[in-house]
Amino acid sequence: MEMEDARIAVPSCLEGTQLKSSDFIWPESDRPYTSFFPSQDPAMAVGFSNEIQQRKDLEFPEVDLSLPDEEILSILRCAASSWGFFRVRNHGIPQDLFESIARHASDFFGLQLSEKRAISRVPPLPLGYTSIERSSDIKSWSEALHLMPGRDKICSLLHQVPSFREPHSFSSDVDKYFSLVGALANRIIRLLFQGLQVDAEQVDAVFNSIESSTLRINYYPACPVADFTYGSPPHKDYGGLAILHQDDVGGLEVLKDGCWVPVLPVKGCLIVNVGELIQIVSNGRFPSVLHRSLVKCSQSRLSFVFFYFPSDDTWIGPIPKLITEDCPAKYKSFYMRDYKSVFGKAQKAHQSPSLFFQELTN
């Protein structure tokens, strides 16, 4: 009886929308436990079987950032080239800052839908709220709050939500977080390229400011159809580097050698993920890798992701030193603003944006 009630009840996150839980059910062939990848994009699945496999025995790479740089370089290079994902420990960002951001974010997502809608995101600006209704064709069981650097900008956004309690404190936390996580991202990107013997100036020419970067706070409510849907379906991140903080619930998985490997939460650690731009700048040496997040039927989950984006007028392409006879240029060069316009198209076609910039050599 209890079970039936749970199925019939409308989850509170859908109240005020036209949606029912069953709207989130993916076709059988594309569900988390029956598919390799939603079928729209065979190009992304090249080289992998269509059979779902999950392995928990592969050891997810970890980098201790308190080690001397010379030791970090080879661990980082190996993790980024073979996994595209790694965990970092001793990154220097205080635990109470994560906790405070998570507490404010939970307060925000706990508000009525009508209140959160007061700050609905209007693309392309990465600022504001996207509700669980956002995706028209493919449904993801998630809500998000998108934020940009700048305390005042964040604070005036949050002020438009009348019952949100602490806009000032939340915006100063987020502002502080942007500067700490931005400095961390810069350090990791420099180390990654130092491991390929590339000078810092060449890296800084591309990744020199976090002003265009974003923070996306993802909230995944408990889901009555958890095995049939995604919090975030398989995708690659299109920025430079993504740095993710997750709570202790778990759900993130990364594709490694044709297997979905759970990225288990480890308190105090952050997860770093190579985005498509680093794949291009490194001329393919550091690949951007498919990942997805699953949801749970009895627990909600919160994660926040910093996405490093260069400014629109940044010229991007493979670093000349990484173009060799053995490894000719794999991508064309472009301005960041052109990349952004391509990304929208790529996303619609469920393709990898780097595909659009592939060098056609013959």
Ligand SMILES: O=C(O)CCC(=O)C(=O)O
């Ligand atoms: O929340 C997660 O586990 C992953 C989120 C993610 O991949 C993204 O926001 O791009």
Ligand SMILES: [Fe+2]
């Ligand atoms: Fe992602």
